[in-house]
Amino acid sequence: DAKTTQPPSMDCAEGRAANLPCNHSTISGNEYVYWYRQIHSQGPQYIIHGLKNNETNEMASLIITEDRKSSTLILPHATLRDTAVYYCIVRGPHGSSNTGKLIFGQGTTLQVKP
Amino acid sequence: KAGVTQTPRYLIKTRGQQVTLSCSPISGHRSVSWYQQTPGQGLQFLFEYFSETQRNKGNFPGRFSGRQFSNSRSEMNVSTLELGDSALYLCASSLVSGSDYEQYFGPGTRLTVT
Numbered sequence: 001d002a003k004t005t006q007p008p009s010m011d012c013a014e015g016r017a018a019n020l021p022c023n024h025s026t027i028s029g030n031e032y033v034y035w036y037r038q039i040h041s042q043g044p045q046y047i048i049h050g051l052k053n054n055e056t057n058e059m060a061s062l063i064i065t066e067d068r069k070s071s072t073l074i075l076p077h078a079t080l081r082d083t084a085v086y087y088c089i090v091r092g093p094h095g096s097s098n099t100g101k102l103i104f105g106q107g108t109t110l111q112v113k114p
Numbered sequence: 115k116a117g118v119t120q121t122p123r124y125l126i127k128t129r130g131q132q133v134t135l136s137c138s139p140i141s142g143h144r145s146v147s148w149y150q151q152t153p154g155q156g157l158q159f160l161f162e163y164f165s166e167t168q169r170n171k172g173n174f175p176g177r178f179s180g181r182q183f184s185n186s187r188s189e190m191n192v193s194t195l196e197l198g199d200s201a202l203y204l205c206a207s208s209l210v211s212g213s214d215y216e217q218y219f220g221p222g223t224r225l226t227v228t
Binding site: 031042087100101106 | 145164206
């Protein structure tokens with residue numbers, strides 16, 4: 001499974017966009033990029049995932065570079081409730097025996113400040 | 115639709131005892147995965163079950179076992195508890211087992227071994 005590299009911590013002002021980077025330079029062509037977040041002592045919350053194209057949902061946008069070696073999670077208008085640990089995970093490939101497991105790194109602790 | 119539920123939420127056991135944790139997936143989901151979270155090791159994959167069969171197993175000793183029932187509910191068992199087994203145990207469910215299917219986590223069971 002491809003490894004990911006994330007900055008250990010980031011700050012963001014409330015109301016501003018939070019841009020969380022992730023490097024996954026060894027990703028293979030059929031591996032997905034997933035983002036989860038975990039608010040203290042709760043179960044991780046699914047945010048978004050993508051393969052090649054940029055994705056957007058009600059929570060966030062995922063921008064994947066053309067070479068797929070890195071991605072950025074964008075929270076368009078961060079609120080205090082977005083303070084959490086954000087995990088970038090490379091998963092797959094689809095059809096392999098490893099599809100069912102998520103390998104979590106240390107993640108990025110995002111602190112949203114008033 | 116109800117989310118993933120885990121019981122009990124909190125548990126205190128003594129070294130040498132055994133424990134059984136339960137997970138009810140989201141209705142219609144057939145894949146259940148288990149994770150252990152500790153401050154030192156972070157989130158680590160334990161095992162995944164799909165259609166009552168273990169599909170994947172993480173790097174944990176044989177004291178950790180699990181099973182899945184025909185209604186997709188899952189249990190995990192830890193025998194001969196050690197102090198190091200104190201952790202948050204998380205269950206996640208997905209529609210089926212595959213890289214393009216997001217996993218949804220429950221709130222976890224906090225196990226303390228004394």
